[in-house]
Amino acid sequence: MKEVLVLGAGYAGLKAVRNLQKEVGDNAHITLVDMNDYHYEATELHEVAAGSVDKNKITYPIKDVLNNKVKFIQDEVVKVDADKKTVELKNSGQLRYDYCVLALGFVSETFGIKGALDNALQMTDIDQAVAIHEHIVETMKKYRETQDKEYLNIVVCGAGFTGIELAGALVDERPKYAKLAGVDESEISITIVEAATKLLPMFSENLANYGVSLVKSLGVKIMTGCMIKEIQDGRVMYATQDNEELQAVPGKTIIWTTGVSGSPVMGESGFKERRGRVIVNDNLLDPDHDDLYIIGDVSALMDKATDRPYPTTAQIATRMGAYVGHAIAQRLKGEVPEPFSYNSLGTVASVGNTHAFGLVGKKEYKGFPASFVKKMIMNKSLADIGGAKELFAKGRFDLYH
Ligand SMILES: Cc1cc2nc3c(=O)[nH]c(=O)nc-3n(C[C@H](O)[C@H](O)[C@H](O)COP(=O)(O)OP(=O)(O)OC[C@H]3O[C@@H](n4cnc5c(N)ncnc54)[C@H](O)[C@@H]3O)c2cc1C
The missing domain is CATH 3.50.50.60 (FAD/NAD(P)-binding domain)
Known part of the structure; x- marks a missing residue:
């Protein structure tokens, strides 16, 4: 029996688990670790901060999206030993893995500014x-x-x-x-x-x-x-x-x-990181470890067109999660995954509930139409990771104002 370990239940980790639980057969155990028992839509934190939405609107229990193939452990990841293939948790001891998905997300970056x-x-x-x-x-x-x-x-x-x-x-x-x-x-x-x-x-x-x-x-x-x-x-x-x-x-x-920078666990674990991010290869693997996927905000994936890393976003984190879930399932069947490929669908910034601006595909949106598009993007993200249940419970359906 192979052990598949996913660390972090944000956009990247939870999407990976969703694909794993759908695609992996009975030849592997899947374990998910997060320090919270809920998933949160980090892209909407500013609305909770301002008081425009309640925290319950942007969170849901992680267990709601897991099936009985996945074991969930609520604990804090302290360190990953990629050579020994072990992960140290704060309260529950050590876990061993055959494949690990590191998706511990972002923390605030203060650039050392005093106070x-x-x-x-x-x-x-x-x-x-x-x-x-x-x-x-x-x-x-x-x-x-x-x-x-x-x-x-x-x-x-x-x-x-x-x-x-x-x-x-x-x-x-x-x-x-x-x-x-x-x-x-x-x-x-x-x-x-x-x-x-x-x-x-x-x-x-x-x-x-x-x-x-x-x-x-x-x-x-x-x-x-x-x-x-x-x-x-x-x-x-x-x-x-x-x-x-x-x-x-x-x-x-x-x-x-x-x-923001990537999780401090990356530095604690001795990875070759910069600001908590590790440059991954085309298959989203740590270049030194063929069984360790690093995705979302703890990864830096180079965009060959610009020779710079893609910006870390929920969009790319979700796509990375989907890819990795599928890639591990393929490898468990003895298949060889294609490299990850990514094209940004665009970015829309909200300015309150009724205004926004941004780019989707090649089209620029402004004002109310942009606000509509932004809410559709947020609903798609909810459906992608939380499924229909979370979309109907927490979706943004005030689309026209
Ligand atoms: C206000 C705001 C607005 C944004 N708007 C957009 C937007 O419009 N579009 C867009 O694409 N992106 C946006 N982003 C960026 C986006 O939120 C991040 O890129 C995205 O959340 C990264 O996803 P992730 O899965 O890598 O990490 P996260 O979403 O940070 O998830 C990490 C998970 O790991 C868990 N975790 C962390 N450390 C530990 C630990 N040590 N042990 C156990 N569990 C741990 C956390 O509890 C969390 O569940 C926005 C960000 C912010 C803050």
């Missing part, structure tokens, strides 16, 4: 997203008590895809915050601080400009060319190219969205 971990709120899992929303509610109440305007300031660090989506969701919820604070919504300030001067490089200039103008038109202040040097308690400290002296953006809510 970023202690004084900014991170947004990389459900608990952190819930904590952000609770913090905002608390600061609005504090304003009522103190009348200190800094409680009304929300500062987002980073105007990447995540920062822009978060700002859009915060705008949607601003009336609720204003009510809690007892002020007009124009008094709640949302500021994004960003080092780059050219934003959203994954889109054409036209689309990026549209996105930035849209966010600004909703009352978000975007400060570009501001290099964050330190996060103090209630202060984002930055310098510009023209002025090296530190300046401050005050705010009692500071949210960190400047970047």
Whole structure:
């Protein structure tokens, strides 16, 4: 009996398991490990953080999508020994494998910036997203008590895809915050601080400009060319190219969205990694271990057309999971899998519930049509990984507004 071990039940790992449980016969055990007993749609964390959706809307029990071929262990992966083919878990000891799928996802990247971990709120899992929303509610109440305007300031660090989506969701919820604070919504300030001067490089200039103008038109202040040097308690400290002296953006809510890296388990396990990511071969295998697949945000797959790694996204993570589930099933039957191939279907960024912009295939979408497309993408992702049950329970069917 062969042992197939999948580590992580995010987009990549859970999709791999779905294919494995469908395709693998009785000649293998499948075990899935995750530290949570639920799967979460990481692409929608910003909505939980802003308070536009409840955490239950973007999570579902992992066991709901497993059949009786899969054993689920809720535990934390501490280390992988790829030479001995073992995995160390925090509470349940050691597991052995014949094939392993490493899919432990992303963590926040602070680039060593002083105070970023202690004084900014991170947004990389459900608990952190819930904590952000609770913090905002608390600061609005504090304003009522103190009348200190800094409680009304929300500062987002980073105007990447995540920062822009978060700002859009915060705008949607601003009336609720204003009510809690007892002020007009124009008094709640949302500021994004960003080092780059050219934003959203994954889109054409036209689309990026549209996105930035849209966010600004909703009352978000975007400060570009501001290099964050330190996060103090209630202060984002930055310098510009023209002025090296530190300046401050005050705010009692500071949210960190400047970047992510792969799981620290990659470094702990001694892989050849950079920022928690391992460059994999065309079959998504660790180049040094023919039985270890590395997929999703812990992997870096080179795009031969650009000679740069593909951006880490839920889209590629899901496709990698599907490929690996099928590839392992093939290898168990003695077949030789084809290499993985990938073409991005496009990217759409939401700006709150009713606006969005993005590219699907060769077509650019803006405004309400883009928002419709984004909800369709999220529904497809739910169906792909959670199946019809999760789609009907948690899908976005408010497609026209
Ligand atoms: C706000 C936001 C918006 C985004 N929007 C988009 C978008 O529109 N489109 C897009 O394609 N991508 C988007 N992304 C990126 C996307 O979410 C990630 O690329 C994707 O989640 C990666 O999937 P994954 O399966 O590799 O990892 P994850 O989704 O991070 O899943 C990892 C899993 O591993 C588990 N885990 C982690 N460490 C351990 C451990 N040590 N032991 C046990 N279990 C562990 C976690 O609990 C989790 O279940 C967005 C990300 C964010 C934060």
